[in-house]
Amino acid sequence: MRYRLFIALVASASAALGADDAPASYDYIVVGSGPGGGPLACDLARAGYSTLLIEAGSDQGDNPTYADLGNFNEAANDETTRWDFWVKHSDDPERELKFEHTTWDTGDGTFYVGQNPPPGAKHLGIQYPRAAVLGGCAMHNAGVCSMPADEDWDLIVNKTGDTSWSAANMRRYFKKMEKNDYLPSGNVDHGYTGWLSTSRTDASWAANDSLSQTKIMKKLAQLTGQDSTKIADLANRDILAAPKNVDEEVSFYNMVQHADKFGKRSSPNNYVRATLADPKKYPLTLQLNTLVTRVLFANATGAGSLPKAIGVEVMQGASMYKADPKHVAGTKGPVSQILAKREVIVSGGAFNSPQILKLSGIGPAAELAKFNIPLVKDLPGVGEQLGDNYEGSLMGLGQAPEDGGLMTLLFRTPSAPSKKRNIFTWCGVFSFEGFWPGFPTDYGPNEFACAMVHMAPKSQAGSVTLLSADPQDVPDINFRFFENHGEQDLKELVEGGNILREAWQAAGAPVLPFNELHPCPGTQGATRGVNCTDAAQAEHYKLQAYSHHATSTCAIGGDNDKLAVLDSKFRVRGVTGLRVVDASAFPVVPGAFPSCPTMMLSTKAAEDIIADAKNLKL
Missing domain, CATH: 3.30.410.40 (Cholesterol Oxidase; domain 2)
Incomplete structure (x- = not known):
């Protein structure tokens, strides 16, 4: 199958810069290091595939604010990693102002929280903090580890016909990743040799x-x-x-938490760092302080062929995204491209994964046309069905x-x-x-x-939904x-x-x-x-009411579901070489706390991707 570049960049860039300056290339590029992307990147590298893990934030794994689970309130408030999303709970402006902790920008570098702001304050909305850090939101949450209802998994079986999503099979992925610290070994419901420590008080x-x-x-x-x-x-x-x-x-x-018996947080951060430090020298590369601005596609020229994801465009530098309280208005980092020989996997979470897809030309056609974003695939479900x-x-x-x-x-x-x-x-x-x-x-x-x-x-x-075609905008x-x-x-x-x-x-x-x-x-x-x-x-x-478990904006669904974004193997519909692996993939909110279910989903995705790779010779 032949492809021509949808965005002319690779051939011309290589010729202009010389072979030594051509865009770097990996088997897999994983965008986002949270509960979806972090474990997946490690599993792919441990299977022998060269994998680039891109994270917009820094590594705070040695910082006690994040490493000690008891400091989770401080971690969620810390501007070192915090991204502030200012969300709405309704379409009614008057109702929004009745939220007791609605937040305002006073204009002097401080916030006002409440319903009687000072004159001239700008209404921001309801804070929904996310963590831009190696390990994602598993680095600033309270570490609660719980299972969804069986029917939350079985729903995917019913929607897609893929029995590998059955609740009984999904328990296998939990046992694979768990390192249980609170029960004697041999319990059939638990794992004891995985990377994720679990403990209780x-x-x-x-x-x-x-x-x-x-x-x-x-x-x-x-x-x-x-x-x-x-x-x-x-x-x-x-x-x-x-x-x-x-x-x-x-x-x-x-209550069980993803932490060890000494109260140290256990998260994808630990797994990534252990994979990088392993004497076996797994082919994992970590790139921090890098904002992915879009996925790059080659446009298929053969009859019946589909656009193929071939890499990502990135902006390098700390605090490039405007949700970051440390972002300086007008600051832009250098932009470059990185290529994927096999696939690009987006794991930015329920807010950023749909944004990246839309900026890349995948989403509701009318919304993309509004911002003059070239259409790659009209997928009306991207960014919809947000639940919590x-x-x-x-x-x-x-x-x-x-x-x-x-x-x-x-x-x-x-x-x-x-x-x-x-x-x-x-x-x-x-x-x-x-x-x-x-x-x-x-x-x-x-x-x-x-x-x-x-x-x-x-x-x-x-x-x-997008407010502009600028990838730095929220x-x-x-x-x-x-x-x-x-x-x-x-x-x-x-x-x-x-x-x-x-x-x-x-x-x-x-x-x-x-x-x-x-x-x-x-x-x-x-x-x-x-x-x-x-x-x-x-x-x-x-x-x-408040929330912090956003899901379902790139949901898995069946072939007859017009809002389905992914198939049962996490593949974005209508293109090739592109998957989404994070909480946005769940069709419904998985139980009460999505952190551990998302890591289970990630472990399953690795198995699916590796199986596909073995069947596809490059």
């Missing part, structure tokens, strides 16, 4: 019936149909176990500090549409109310919260929360909050009464006050 406190949090836990057990006399055992259950019908099991668990978990919290102040530890509960609310659990909650002495510059608010030693993640949200009406991101079936999702959140609030009343002296901060301000006892109606709570969650 001591839950022995739950055996002490005198603690206020144990009392709350016992009440929660009664309210959710568990045996309250077995709290100590329930608190130490393995949340990553896979018994039959696990997705319908209402239970307490011991709804998150909210019950936040209060006791009369004295709570005593105990972190409790984790997965449960089902009364109106949940199926037998599946729909709320993942964790309760303890912390404050978490979403994201804004400088979060969280420290309410002092008497603070107590139960944070909720609503699983299987029923609306995926969000979008990531796209427009609108989640359109509660756009579809919103009343049902809000009802489930309210029911979850009501169950938690009722359990709080079991804390006893000296903690009671709680002064609830939200969603029902004031002292709420066993009988809720007039400011705590279900309608008032639903309105609170509608306006104040």
Whole structure:
């Protein structure tokens, strides 16, 4: 098959610069080092393929802010790596201004957070921080590792007919990457020789019936149909176990994190650094502080042939992207090209992967035409179907500090549409109310919260759309929360909050009464006050819900799905030599926390790509 260059660059550049200055070339180019791209690049290199891993940020693997998991709040706030995406939750400007932590640019280098900005302040929106760093957002998250529901995997089987996506098979990828640090070896649900350490904390406190949090836990057990006399055992259950019908099991668990037993973060950063340092000298090259501006294509000239991805164009330099708080207006780095002999794999995440595809000519034709971007393939689903978990919290102040530890509960609310659990909650002495510059608010030693993640949200009406053809610009991101079936999702959140609030009343002296901060301000006892109606709570969650698990903007789908961007092997439809491997590939939000599921997806992608490579001789 013959190709001519869609963007004339390679032949002319080689001739002009001489052979020694021709664009560098690798078997594979992976764009982005987070949970999708980082492990994939390592696996490809370890299979013997020359692989270039490109990361827009720096390597902070030795920085305690990132290396010590307990510093995750500081990591997410750190301008060293932070990219600020200012998102919307709806198309209603008035509703957007009702978000209590909406953020403004004061013009003097500082932010104002709130609803009464100083004169002249520019409205930015709702902060959605991402990490531009080796290891991606797995370097600034809280490290929670949990599994999606089996049907989240099986959905891909149903959409594509590819049985390799079955939940049973996907467990194999988790076991391959896991290095379990908390259970004796031999457990059939776990792996012990992988690159990703998993650990959990001591839950022995739950055996002490005198603690206020144990009392709350016992009440929660009664309210959710568990045996309250077995709290100590329930608190130490393995949340990553896979018994039959696990997705319908209402239970307490011991939360697992991707960290080692000493509290050191385990992430793709560790895997990349270990691969680079390995004495076997795997053919992995890491290029930091490099912004990919587009994918390069050769235009097929043979009948029935497709455009082929042949490399990427990059802009070199730190802080080139305007989401970076350190970006200096007008700064542009040198632009060059890098070639891929086999494939380009985009792993920029749910915001940047669709942006890169669109800048490269792949996306909705009308949107690309608006910015005079030459069309390579009209794919209307690129940037669409943006989804996320709804998150909210019950936040209060006791009369004295709570005593105990972190409790984790997965449960089902009364109106949940199926037998599946729909709320993942964790309760303890912390404050978490979403994201804004400088979060969280420290309410002092008497603070107590139960944070909720609503699983299987029923609306995926969000979008990531271009604001210009400039690759340094940040796209427009609108989640359109509660756009579809919103009343049902809000009802489930309210029911979850009501169950938690009722359990709080079991804390006893000296903690009671709680002064609830939200969603029902004031002292709420066993009988809720007039400011705590279900309608008032639903309105609170509608306006104040937050999120940080964006997915599905380059979704896998079947041949008959007009919004499908990828096939079941991560290949971008309508072109060759191009795949997307990150959370944007999920058709739905995978469970409550996508970090570990995305690393599983990455491990599967490596297997698929290597199998294809063995069948294709270059």
